[in-house]
Amino acid sequence: MVNLIWVFLAVSGICYAAFNGTMDKVNEAIFLTIEESVMITLSLAGVLVFWLGLMKIAEEAGLLSGLAKLFKPIVKRIFPDIPENDPALGYILSNMTANMFGLGNAATPMGLKAMKEMKRLSGSDKASRSMITFLAINTSSLTLIPTTVIAIRMKYGSVDPTSIVAATIFATTISTIAALIIDRYFYYLRKKAGRAL
Amino acid sequence: MSIWLIPAVILIVLVTATIKRVPAYEVFVEGSKEGIQIAVSLLPFLLGMMVSIAIFQASGAMDAVLSLVKPLTSLFAVPEQILPLALIRPISGTAALSVTTELIRTFGPDSIIGQLASVMQGSTDTTLYIITVYFGAVGIRRMGDALKVGLLADLVGIIASIIIVIILFG
Numbered sequence: 001m002v003n004l005i006w007v008f009l010a011v012s013g014i015c016y017a018a019f020n021g022t023m024d025k026v027n028e029a030i031f032l033t034i035e036e037s038v039m040i041t042l043s044l045a046g047v048l049v050f051w052l053g054l055m056k057i058a059e060e061a062g063l064l065s066g067l068a069k070l071f072k073p074i075v076k077r078i079f080p081d082i083p084e085n086d087p088a089l090g091y092i093l094s095n096m097t098a099n100m101f102g103l104g105n106a107a108t109p110m111g112l113k114a115m116k117e118m119k120r121l122s123g124s125d126k127a128s129r130s131m132i133t134f135l136a137i138n139t140s141s142l143t144l145i146p147t148t149v150i151a152i153r154m155k156y157g158s159v160d161p162t163s164i165v166a167a168t169i170f171a172t173t174i175s176t177i178a179a180l181i182i183d184r185y186f187y188y189l190r191k192k193a194g195r196a197l
Numbered sequence: 198m199s200i201w202l203i204p205a206v207i208l209i210v211l212v213t214a215t216i217k218r219v220p221a222y223e224v225f226v227e228g229s230k231e232g233i234q235i236a237v238s239l240l241p242f243l244l245g246m247m248v249s250i251a252i253f254q255a256s257g258a259m260d261a262v263l264s265l266v267k268p269l270t271s272l273f274a275v276p277e278q279i280l281p282l283a284l285i286r287p288i289s290g291t292a293a294l295s296v297t298t299e300l301i302r303t304f305g306p307d308s309i310i311g312q313l314a315s316v317m318q319g320s321t322d323t324t325l326y327i328i329t330v331y332f333g334a335v336g337i338r339r340m341g342d343a344l345k346v347g348l349l350a351d352l353v354g355i356i357a358s359i360i361i362v363i364i365l366f367g
């Protein structure tokens with residue numbers, strides 16, 4: 001599916017530009033974006049190197065398994081195919097905690113590491129059940145304090161920049177619960193069709 | 198509060214490690230090496246997806262699609278200005294942030310549209326980016342139902358934020 005989306009975006013963009021005389025803008029955008037993506041990867045590399053280093057210490061010191069043990073009852077239900085006390089659970093939890101506090105920078109390395117651990121468990125290049133669940137939780141956004149939005153609201157002179165926090169938490173909770181339900185439904189369909197991993 | 202959070206995490210990890218006699222610095226270097234590998238393996242996925250989205254956006258095709266869908270909103274009594282944000286949010290994080298900023302600047306942060314844009318921006322995430330980055334970095338080629346689940350959850354999040362904002366601020 002992502003193959004189709006990818007090709008569609010580029011092909012329809014180029015065709016549209018051909019008919020509307022915006023090819024110069026397309027050219028410019030291609031080269032700017034190539035640079036931008038390298039810059040993003042580089043700055044992400046710094047964040048990854050730092051947080052994965054720190055998290056390795058946390059893992060060896062037993063902090064990640066402690067975190068996993070603390071939330072075991074909940075997480076076991078959400079990720080039933082990950083064995084108890086597996087390091088994957090620790091990384092999943094650190095990712096979720098970092099997301100909740102709006103530490104997007106620290107959340108991504110933990111999420112990537114969680115994915116790596118889940119791939120170790122499944123040993124396949126196909127997305128496993130827990131990977132899909134993990135992505136569903138992440139895409140529905142767990143952010144409790146939307147710092148970027150609050151900053152923009154302050155910049156444009158809001159009387160109460162944080163007025164949206166309660167509504168955001170409410171909406172996030174609903175979309176996360178919905179994501180879990182939708183994920184379960186698709187798993188049920190896969191299982192019925194005998195394609196469950 | 199967030200100023201204290203990251204230093205506090207670092208402090209807790211390092212102090213615990215020292216108490217448990219973990220060779221902190223060596224383990225740090227060992228763990229961080231993996232970061233470089235992940236970043237390098239990420240670049241092709243990120244670059245490819247970003248260029249495709251940029252072509253679509255710069256050509257004007259994205260605006261054309263948005264103007265096509267605009268009349269739909271009047272059917273549901275939802276402010277039509279919010280629709281571009283709802284459509285772009287799952288595809289491109291930077292584009293969504295600029296749309297949100299533009300809406301807040303034009304209509305004011307405390308208007309219903311400003312509040313709606315704020316909540317929508319905060320309660321959903323860029324599904325396409327997350328899937329690209331997370332699956333790309335570990336080499337998952339067959340993504341199963343991930344995209345479908347992510348996009349459907351976005352839809353629920355968008356509808357939920359509209360209803361909640363109208364109830365709370367409308």
